[in-house]
Amino acid sequence: MIQQGQTIGIIGGGQLGQMMALDAKLTGMRVIILDPTPDCPAGQCADDQIVAEYSDIAAIEELAQRSDVLTYEFENVDLKALEDVADKVYIPQGTQLLYTTKNRIREKTFLRDAGLQTAPFRAVKNRSDLDRAITELGYPCVLKTCEGGYDGHGQEVLHSASDLDKCDGILSTKDAILEGWVPFKEECSVMVARNENGEVTTFPVSENIHRNEILHLSIVPARIPGKLRKRAEEMAVKIADAINLCGILGVEMFVGDDGELYVNELAPRPHNSGHYTIEACNFSQFAIHNRAICNWPLPKIKLLQDVVMVNVLGQHVEGVRKMIAQKPDWHFHDYGKAEVRHNRKMGHVTILTDDLDTTVKEIADTHIWD
Numbered sequence: 532m533i534q535q536g537q538t539i540g541i542i543g544g545g546q547l548g549q550m551m552a553l554d555a556k557l558t559g560m561r562v563i564i565l566d567p568t569p570d571c572p573a574g575q576c577a578d579d580q581i582v583a584e585y586s587d588i589a590a591i592e593e594l595a596q597r598s599d600v601l602t603y604e605f606e607n608v609d610l611k612a613l614e615d616v617a618d619k620v621y622i623p624q625g626t627q628l629l630y631t632t633k634n635r636i637r638e639k640t641f642l643r644d645a646g647l648q649t650a651p652f653r654a655v656k657n658r659s660d661l662d663r664a665i666t667e668l669g670y671p672c673v674l675k676t677c678e679g680g681y682d683g684h685g686q687e688v689l690h691s692a693s694d695l696d697k698c699d700g701i702l703s704t705k706d707a708i709l710e711g712w713v714p715f716k717e718e719c720s721v722m723v724a725r726n727e728n729g730e731v732t733t734f735p736v737s738e739n740i741h742r743n744e745i746l747h748l749s750i751v752p753a754r755i756p757g758k759l760r761k762r763a764e765e766m767a768v769k770i771a772d773a774i775n776l777c778g779i780l781g782v783e784m785f786v787g788d789d790g791e792l793y794v795n796e797l798a799p800r801p802h803n804s805g806h807y808t809i810e811a812c813n814f815s816q817f818a819i820h821n822r823a824i825c826n827w828p829l830p831k832i833k834l835l836q837d838v839v840m841v842n843v844l845g846q847h848v849e850g851v852r853k854m855i856a857q858k859p860d861w862h863f864h865d866y867g868k869a870e871v872r873h874n875r876k877m878g879h880v881t882i883l884t885d886d887l888d889t890t891v892k893e894i895a896d897t898h899i900w901d
């Protein structure tokens with residue numbers, strides 16, 4: 532068990548690392564961040580920051596040397612570098628989880644083998660693989676890069692042969708996946724955490740609404756039948772056990788038109804759709820991640836109040852700042868990023884509520900997110 536006063540090293544200094552660090556500081560841990568941007572969001576809240584690239588082996592070794600436990604805030608961590616320092620520092624999440632989840636084919640194969648439903652998929656390395664996969668799965672379908680994609684980057688929806696021209700960029704990676712289209716009613720996600728002792732806990736299911744492939748709203752509890760919410764949580768536990776999870780994992784799912792749940796993606800870290808937990812639950816996703824990697828016992832999670840979270844992207848910052856004077860009961864989060872850019876996640880707002888639909892309308896009525 533990692534004790535208060537010991538040091539958590541975090542690879543990655545964005546908002547997820549920042550919120551992990553803030554919780555760790557409240558608990559009395561020391562925190563060191565590795566990130567190439569000086570004064571990055573997490574660096575602002577940590578005891579120290581090593582300013583270096585994520586692939587800088589000497590820097591990762593220094594982080595390992597100075598930490599008692601090592602974690603990360605994103606999945607594109609250099610696996611080899613992590614393996615190299617595994618004998619120097621406790622890495623409770625291991626490398627297998629990252630190896631599986633950083634590649635969409637490996638991830639979906641793992642899910643299928645664990646008995647979970649996903650979109651039908653085929654590995655695609657070149658144009659002839661693509662032609663064959665389209666014949667098998669039909670239109671519409673989605674071509675995605677296996678690695679490195681996020682928020683809709685590195686993917687193309689294909690409706691007909693006329694869309695094939697758009698595939699060259701993705702095919703040039705020689706490592707892609709074609710997925711059959713899952714007609715869905717809703718998208719939702721569940722955060723699940725597990726510690727080294729095998730204790731598991733889940734957070735309430737979030738209903739996620741995206742705009743331009745970027746998360747816009749999280750609505751909790753998800754407005755889907757209670758039976759489905761229960762099933763989603765059970766699926767998350769099944770995944771956590773099958774992958775021998777340590778730490779927190781985000782499980783993204785589609786609620787299909789057929790009423791079935793399909794797992795879309797796994798995120799081996801805190802997730803944007805879990806930010807609501809900071810104010811709405813007895814423990815936040817960041818607190819639970821830290822407890823899990825420190826092998827502290829895990830509590831049963833309670834939703835204290837219904838909640839809506841709305842993301843603040845670069846283009847929303849000005850409008851949202853004006854709201855501070857008007858909305859005394861909104862929780863305004865800002866990650867302290869130096870550069871405001873279109874579609875860049877700059878912060879989020881959390882609104883505890885007794886009526887989800889009214890709150891969703893209150894957000895729309897501001898016209899900030901039009």
Ligand code: AMP
Pocket residue numbers: 650673680681682683686710711712713714718741744783795796
């Ligand atoms: P992803 O990067 O896999 O999370 O995909 C981004 C978004 O594209 C998802 O949130 C869905 O809205 C949509 N999408 C991705 N894959 C599929 C699929 N197989 N069927 C239907 N919609 C999809």
